[in-house]
Amino acid sequence: MKVYEKHITVQQEDLDAMNHVNNVRYVQWVQDIAEEHWISIADTNQQHRYLWVVLSHHIEYKGEALLNDLITLKTYVSSSEGVRSIRKVEMFNAKTEKLLVKAETNWCLINAETKRPMRIPDEIKGIFKP
Incomplete structure (x- = not known):
């Protein structure tokens, strides 16, 4: 598996009424990092031909x-x-290395032209492998 990694510094707008990161923000970060990972490894042609939902x-x-x-x-x-x-x-406190969030998302590959689900071709499976 190819691991994609990034860092985020918690901002005021990420906080809820209890002054810690809002659960909805974590969900947004899960989606954001998935998209960033896809963009970082898929070529322009693949990005135009396939969508994920x-x-x-x-x-x-x-x-x-x-x-x-x-x-x-x-x-x-x-x-x-x-x-x-x-x-x-997975999300960790970078200083303490404590696990904060663990998520699993089930994604479906969509043909960008037809907007219909499609079997994941080997070329796409391959870009996620080391």
């Missing part, structure tokens, strides 16, 4: 992140079969 998210919240915390996000595709792909995302 979310079928389901499962998220476990393990800890809290606070204002100015540096968060390490890691993602990878754990499996691809038929039209579906399972992507894992």
Whole structure:
């Protein structure tokens, strides 16, 4: 599996009424890193021919992140079969390395022209492997 990684510093607008990162923000970060990973490894032709849509998210919240915390996000595709792909995302406090969030998202590959689900071709499966 190819792991894609990035860092985010928690901003004021990421916080909820309890002054820690809002659960909805974590969901947004899960989607954002998935898109960034796709853009970083798919060529322009692949990006124009294929789209990904979310079928389901499962998220476990393990800890809290606070204002100015540096968060390490890691993602990878754990499996691809038929039209579906399972992507894992983990978020850690970069300073303490404590796991904050663990997510698994079920994605469906869409033909960009027809907007219909399609089997994941080997060329796409291959770009997610090391």
